[in-house]
Amino acid sequence: MGFGQFLTEPEFKFIIVTHRDIFQNTAQESSRFSEQYAELSSVIRLDKDDMKKIGVKAGDSVIVKNASGRVVLKAESSILEQPHPGTAFMINGPWANALVAADTGGTGVPAFKNIEAVLSRSKEEKVTSLDELV
Amino acid sequence: MDKGPFVCTGCALLCDDIAVELQDNRVTRVDTACRKGVSRMKGCVSPMPCTVDGKTVDENVAIREAARILKEARHPLVFGHGNSTLEAQQKAIELARKLGAHIDDTSSFCQGPLVEAILNNKIPTCTLDEVRHMADVIIFWGADPSHSHPRHLSMYSYFPRGKQRQRGWEEDRTAIIIDVRKSDTAVICGDKLYEIPVGADPDFMNALLNALSNKVPKTPFNMDPKRILELANILKKAEFGVVFAGLGMVYSLDSLDPLFSLMDKLNETSKFHLIPMVGQYNMRGFDHTLFRETGHINRVYFRGEEIEHGPQQSVIELISNDIIDAAMIIGSDPLASLPGPIAKKLAKIPLITIDPCENLTSRRSKVTIPSALSGVECDGTAIRMDGVEVVLKQIIETNKLTDEKIIARIMEEI
Amino acid sequence: MSNLMGIYQLLPKTNCKKCGKATCMAFAVDLLARKISIEDCPPLKEEKYLSGYEKLKELITPADNVTETGFLVHEDKCIGCGNCVVACPVNVVGDPEGTGSGRAPSNDKVILYIRDGIVRPVNIHECRRFGHNKTLCYACIDTCPTKAIEFV
Ligand code: SF4
Ligand code: SF4
Ligand code: SF4
Ligand code: SF4
Numbered sequence: 001m002g003f004g005q006f007l008t009e010p011e012f013k014f015i016i017v018t019h020r021d022i023f024q025n026t027a028q029e030s031s032r033f034s035e036q037y038a039e040l041s042s043v044i045r046l047d048k049d050d051m052k053k054i055g056v057k058a059g060d061s062v063i064v065k066n067a068s069g070r071v072v073l074k075a076e077s078s079i080l081e082q083p084h085p086g087t088a089f090m091i092n093g094p095w096a097n098a099l100v101a102a103d104t105g106g107t108g109v110p111a112f113k114n115i116e117a118v119l120s121r122s123k124e125e126k127v128t129s130l131d132e133l134v
Numbered sequence: 135m136d137k138g139p140f141v142c143t144g145c146a147l148l149c150d151d152i153a154v155e156l157q158d159n160r161v162t163r164v165d166t167a168c169r170k171g172v173s174r175m176k177g178c179v180s181p182m183p184c185t186v187d188g189k190t191v192d193e194n195v196a197i198r199e200a201a202r203i204l205k206e207a208r209h210p211l212v213f214g215h216g217n218s219t220l221e222a223q224q225k226a227i228e229l230a231r232k233l234g235a236h237i238d239d240t241s242s243f244c245q246g247p248l249v250e251a252i253l254n255n256k257i258p259t260c261t262l263d264e265v266r267h268m269a270d271v272i273i274f275w276g277a278d279p280s281h282s283h284p285r286h287l288s289m290y291s292y293f294p295r296g297k298q299r300q301r302g303w304e305e306d307r308t309a310i311i312i313d314v315r316k317s318d319t320a321v322i323c324g325d326k327l328y329e330i331p332v333g334a335d336p337d338f339m340n341a342l343l344n345a346l347s348n349k350v351p352k353t354p355f356n357m358d359p360k361r362i363l364e365l366a367n368i369l370k371k372a373e374f375g376v377v378f379a380g381l382g383m384v385y386s387l388d389s390l391d392p393l394f395s396l397m398d399k400l401n402e403t404s405k406f407h408l409i410p411m412v413g414q415y416n417m418r419g420f421d422h423t424l425f426r427e428t429g430h431i432n433r434v435y436f437r438g439e440e441i442e443h444g445p446q447q448s449v450i451e452l453i454s455n456d457i458i459d460a461a462m463i464i465g466s467d468p469l470a471s472l473p474g475p476i477a478k479k480l481a482k483i484p485l486i487t488i489d490p491c492e493n494l495t496s497r498r499s500k501v502t503i504p505s506a507l508s509g510v511e512c513d514g515t516a517i518r519m520d521g522v523e524v525v526l527k528q529i530i531e532t533n534k535l536t537d538e539k540i541i542a543r544i545m546e547e548i
Numbered sequence: 549m550s551n552l553m554g555i556y557q558l559l560p561k562t563n564c565k566k567c568g569k570a571t572c573m574a575f576a577v578d579l580l581a582r583k584i585s586i587e588d589c590p591p592l593k594e595e596k597y598l599s600g601y602e603k604l605k606e607l608i609t610p611a612d613n614v615t616e617t618g619f620l621v622h623e624d625k626c627i628g629c630g631n632c633v634v635a636c637p638v639n640v641v642g643d644p645e646g647t648g649s650g651r652a653p654s655n656d657k658v659i660l661y662i663r664d665g666i667v668r669p670v671n672i673h674e675c676r677r678f679g680h681n682k683t684l685c686y687a688c689i690d691t692c693p694t695k696a697i698e699f700v
Contacts, residue, residue, distance in 0.1 A: 068474055087332065108243065288633065
């Protein structure tokens with residue numbers, strides 16, 4: 001046992017960009033409650049250097065939160081060739097939506113694709129389940 | 135039975151060349167549809183039960199209960215519609231009118247602004263068939279059709295041979311992609327990817343506008359002006375250009391003005407059109423229908439004889455401001471697709487879900503009524519992403535009611 | 549995507565010759581071409597190489613998915629978009645009105661078509677990469693968004 005677990009984990013600011021994914025969509029057509037749907041929707045993809053900086057490996061859990069919500073996600077490394085420090089990607093779905101603000105500045109259009117949040121490591125917590133979300 | 139070809143309702147591309155094989159009244163094989171289309175046509179593994187308060191009931195009971203909830207509510211909302219036929223949408227609007235309800239659809243936080251601009255003739259548009267036969271310069275802007283509309287490039291926009299595009303994509307067409315990341319579609323477009331920062335779409339439009347006017351195109355993110363000038367040159371020489379606008383673009387524009395200016399400029403030297411990358415198969419259909427009836431594509435409140443419209447009538451603001459006190463959801467899963475804080479609020483009011491399949495919203499609903507899956511279990515008409523009307527055919531028999539029938543029955547009870 | 553070095557790294561690298569090849573590298577070359585299967589390397593089943601075995605199993609699609617021309621579809625990656633089907637020059641010439649125009653096949657001259665959301669080869673010996681006048685055609689590879697097609 002180290003001291004690490006007693007210290008609060010440092011937090012890192014990120015912009016999360018959401019996008020669609022046909023495999024998740026296919027799983028959703030079959031069932032919104034399928035394991036595959038949950039697995040694909042609860043992954044956050046990070047820049048490789050960002051992962052080193054934060055100290056997370058592919059498959060680790062991370063806590064992502066902001067004023068709108070808090071979710072535990074699985075961190076994976078980016079599949080993009082170009083580095084994108086400070087930007088993370090998620091497939092759109094209830095996990096990403098948990099972080100989208102209700103306030104639309106009166107426009108009625110939430111910022112689904114441009115989410116500000118802070119991310120930190122999580123040792124113990126399990127990835128948020130669909131049931132915990134709503 | 136009809137021999138086909140059938141129409142896939144997996145997305146607003148509404149591919150109409152699908153063949154199926156049946157066994158025991160189930161779709162067991164699907165030809166020509168993409169992966170997600172196949173998954174849709176084969177049907178879901180969790181069909182929706184008919185329930186009131188979680189208990190299985192007879193259809194009549196559920197319909198009566200739904201009618202009661204809607205009648206007793208002071209501010210009911212009728213929401214969804216993107217996965218229903220035009221006929222069902224028409225009925226849903228009738229119901230909302232009769233109830234003095236609020237009505238809105240997913241276009242409210244999606245492609246609505248572009249569909250509205252097109253219906254008001256503010257942006258030139260064209261059909262996908264014209265794209266197939268004529269388009270030589272194709273721009274995917276903030277869109278990744280390989281994931282959202284998988285057959286888009288092969289069926290219409292890039293790879294097919296068309297009347298005026300006989301020599302194939304390498305020689306006859308140029309596909310350009312503007313996005314915040316190298317998506318799978320961008321991989322196919324090679325060096326024609328213009329990668330921009332998140333939210334920088336208006337800046338890029340501006341830079342492109344300058345380049346088209348032979349000024350040095352500057353961007354706050356320092357993209358090489360030479361590359362932008364190169365792009366401007368390709369666009370100027372286009373015989374038939376088309377912009378496929380995805381949500382990435384829509385969400386980055388606070389106002390459509392930069393897009394209007396760009397389209398105007400492009401049309402000074404060449405012919406450019408825009409088609410919104412509508413997701414749900416008949417979202418555009420709903421917008422057309424409501425527009426014809428009220429002059430608005432979405433966000434309508436039937437207040438007595440009057441019609442109120444505006445952002446405050448959007449599904450998001452209505453829930454956010456605690457206006458609505460009951461909601462009927464047709465073919466949509468708002469608890470999954472709305473921002474978390476809004477979804478939580480929505481879950482607290484009495485909900486009625488009409489859908490072929492169970493979803494997050496249905497599991498939190500007071501009443502759930504299973505409906506026939508359009509294009510598979512029932513026929514009807516729909517409007518493709520480009521505004522063209524498409525006839526859907528029924529493939530298999532079912533005793534489930536259609537959305538249209540269910541809404542009509544609820545109206546009778548009211 | 550499987551490549552030679554990647555495969556080699558997962559082998560025992562002891563050059564024990566139990567597979568009948570002179571070296572593990574030679575084994576890797578044949579494995580990539582699907583001439584042999586991972587089962588042909590007995591030591592791979594040993595405890596210490598087991599993780600390599602598991603990874604190779606994922607990496608190397610069994611030989612029956614590979615056609616005689618070496619045309620291989622990674623079915624888990626294919627999204628059924630039909631880009632390859634519409635771009636394939638053999639389809640364009642044989643079925644200009646159907647696949648060549650972006651639609652469902654209209655005759656049996658096509659060598660690629662989509663069934664159940666995944667591309668299927670048929671009569672693939674008609675492929676431009678095969679036969680007397682073979683050319684190195686890349687149409688199906690270049691147009692694939694997920695890099696699901698490979699020639700091995
Ligand atoms: S592209 Fe859309 S309409 Fe066409 S087969 Fe796929 S899901 Fe269905
Ligand atoms: S049997 Fe396995 S370990 Fe031995 S040489 Fe062949 S590949 Fe290498
Ligand atoms: S290599 Fe060329 S001819 Fe052969 S299947 Fe691919 S596209 Fe068709
Ligand atoms: S182009 Fe690739 S993903 Fe599309 S159908 Fe062909 S192999 Fe599948």
